[in-house]
Amino acid sequence: MRLRLEKRLEPSHRMLVLTPVLSVLAIMVLGVIIFDGLGYEGQQAVWELFFTPVLDVYKWRDVATKAAPLIMIALGLSLGNQAKIWNIGAEGQYIVGAIAAAGVAYATQNMTGFWIIPLMVIVGMVAGAIYAAFPAVLRTRYGVSEVLSSLMLVYVSLQLLSYMITGPWKDPDGHNFPQTAQLSDAQLLPRDLFDSGIPPGLLVALIAAAVFYVVVSRTVFGFSIRAIGEAPHAARYGGFSSDGIVWATLMISGAMAGLAGVFELMQLTRLNLGFPSGYGFTAIIVSLLGRSNPVGVFVAGIVLAITYVGGQVAQTVVHVPNATAGLFQALLLFAILASDLLVRYRIRFTLKNDVSVQRGDA
Amino acid sequence: MSKFTRRDFMVSAAAASAIPLMGASANAAEPLKVAFIYIGPVGDYGWTWAHDKGRKELEAALGGAVKTSYVENVKEDASAIPVLRDLARQGNKLIFATSFGYMDQVLEVAKEFPDVRFEHCTGFKRAANVTTYNSRFHEGRAVTGTIAGKVSKSGVIGYLGSFKIPEVVMGVNAFTLAAQAVNPKIQTKLVMIDSWFDPAKETAATETLANLGCDVVATHTDSPAPLQFCQKKGIFGFGQGADMSKFAPKAQLTAIQDIWGPHYIARAKAMIAGTWKSEDFWDGIKEGAVQFAPYNASVTADAQAAANKVIEGYKAGTYDVFTGPIYDQGGTLKVKAGEKLGLGDLATIDWFVKGVQSA
């Protein structure tokens, strides 16, 4: 008996959906074992980590609030993923978007008007897109890998943040602490919409997911992205400019990251050194877990938000260290990446000397 | 503060503090649930460790009348809000938030839970159910500065700071003024590393200060790494927040110990008695909030005497390191001879005294 890996003719749709689910389940089981091994109440810890955020209605708001930025950024990343353009530096665009919005807030600090918040959003998205333009131009003009250039720029954006909040935009009422002034009421969205418990960010993420769904599946643009990713030469032959796709995907994902930054700014109500929360990196996990598909990304964003919220609950209730949440997210990603194999390949048990070719699923 | 019209803390706090809050007394049979949120791990042997020590002292003092719990490594961003909410929902009636960066989060959650009392350490915004509390760490700096001034042979002492915030600025100033009192020619070199905690950078910065002639280095950052370097190099330093002598027995001349126990005990008792009200606490050596580790062998008898004099002076209320004349780096007289720098000015200070060399 031998094990053989056989490439499928087409990625298995069943496996595409099943593998994330299986991964989550596998990690839950692994979690119980790890926690028990470390001396904690394993089952209770995993329960708090994965189930309490889902079952406790009070926690839904926290999950929704956490999921919104993840989904927004991941939607933009998914576009690039499909074209094999990897925007690792989304965190930097997220930060720059927030900085730009804080700048608008600074300029309008004593003003009121309905136009302020939309202006913050637009400026944030444009700033994020501009920051993503650097990796784009580096790739199209100089052939520089966008992975490396966008990553380096994340660290530059952190320094920019530090400079702005300790210098020009420092809160005059803040006793010299490194933070901006708090956003005024005209610059903040309510924490939930009409007392429904739904944060505005999640609504925006939902709308964005719908828009992306339409664009990717119904437009020529969406088709061209998938084409460039699957068969670059054929796509170029067909007239799709790969440079154009690079620009488009990077700037769109930059804009989405900037959008998330603006909404998070409104959550924190000011910029400080604790602002960068790594959402830009976690969104990469979300986009992969969601198979770069808008619907999948929406669900995956909720799943990862659950691990964040669950990690905090587990820490408060079971006293597991909060590093655990990060560990679980990493294990989840490992599981997903490993299980990718099942999507692209069939596992065949063959009898010795059996060399007949097996047909894959259609 | 015109932009905070709907958040008029100062007015409401002043009004509310005139009326003792009722309904906060716990049932005699039911213990008072007290919770703490920490910015770091309890084992950090510094800031958080000192707070947790205070929590344990609270448990020891009040026994079955209280039930304490804590959450460590709570990040100073929006994620602190769910943590505080959960603690409130779990039935904790007194919650201590032990770092500046929890300010907005505490205030927001406090609005949602008017019957829960919050205490924010090192903050400056209060509400009807939010108290602020702090320690006069700068008094500790006056003591260490005195010792540094006596022990330093090069006449150059170093200060490793984090950010240019009032707490650090007054620390540098107290350190320098006290050292100048025993050695008028002393100079302080200051490096701000823009972080509270980065052992490698703290080490490199201490190394730089040492290379530039400092033979005593005080720190305002949280890890024992600077002391470890001092030990290696054969120079001296001070423990920060807790006795760090096990990391550097030869180098640590003494340590400034943050003693939070008495405050926690007093506030829990106030809760139980129903007398808790929103105030601002700023305790120092006199109240026992700032204490010192034993002097090591390198603290000469002369230095010990001078340091003890400062401590006794604070206890008796006869000494204040910020007594004029005090000049700033540019030579302007900021405090006249015989006058003292008021606590209000101290809380917002942003200038260094003459003799501090800073970028």
Added chain:
Amino acid sequence: MNMTFIIDALVTVIGITTPILLAASGELVVEKSGVINLGVEGMMLVGAIAGFAVTFETGNPWLGVLIAMLAGASASLIFGFLVLSLGANQVATGLALTIFGVGLSSLIGSNYVGIAIDSLDSPFPDDMAHDAFWRIVFGHSPFVYFAIFLVLAIGYFLNKTRAGLVLRAVGENDFSAHSIGYSVIGIRYAAIAFGGAMAGLAGADFSMVISPLWAEQMTAGRGWIALALVVFAGWRAGPLLAGAYFFGVLMALELYAKASGFAIFPSQFWAAMPYLIAVIVLAIISSRDGKGGTAPACLGKPFIPNG
């Protein structure tokens, strides 16, 4: 400016540079073989806690060093397995490794906070190690000497040995190497494990020499600087050595300027410098055809043999 000052300044720079040099050297080998492992920061932290814990428990720092390398290598092999044998996306897997390393090291390290160990100091006799002048040569920890030896050895290996040539071939043209008969996957596994061991060693430098204690995330982003350094050096060993010390000088300069009372530029400018320069260098070397050193042609692409 006298001799003591210069020597002291050099010692500071060397101390800052060493862990970055170690991690970057390991990553250089990995990337030369065609794989990009973004998990350097995670592997460094795993090595840091492993080295610290073992040294504390056994009292033997050399055992600590060994286990730190093994820990780094083991962590890297998770990445290797996913990427080489399961064909997973290298960028995502590397990121996952970083998050994993941060979390795992924090979890294990929670038992080791507030503990001190002796730092692993110079292997030379005291009078040489502490001599006013000769300490610049003899006063460093074994990590420093090894780091310099390592990068020179890697340079020699890559350019002057047969095995190095094969490694480079695997990174430049994996199909050709495969058709000649070399095991692309096997060579890449070895490169990844080596990179992991060096990253683990770099982490141990933090917890065993620079500041002999354990603190969560104590590497504070040096892993990312190491990644930037490989790019900055154009994937060549000589410029890697020079570049590492250049970064070290920049970082030390920031501190010296502050301590001396100068703030020519805001400190954030200095801190951003290594990354900005890396991006600029990337642009320069990518637009020149190979003369300035280029990324290995197969960097990041999975190798899937036909049949």
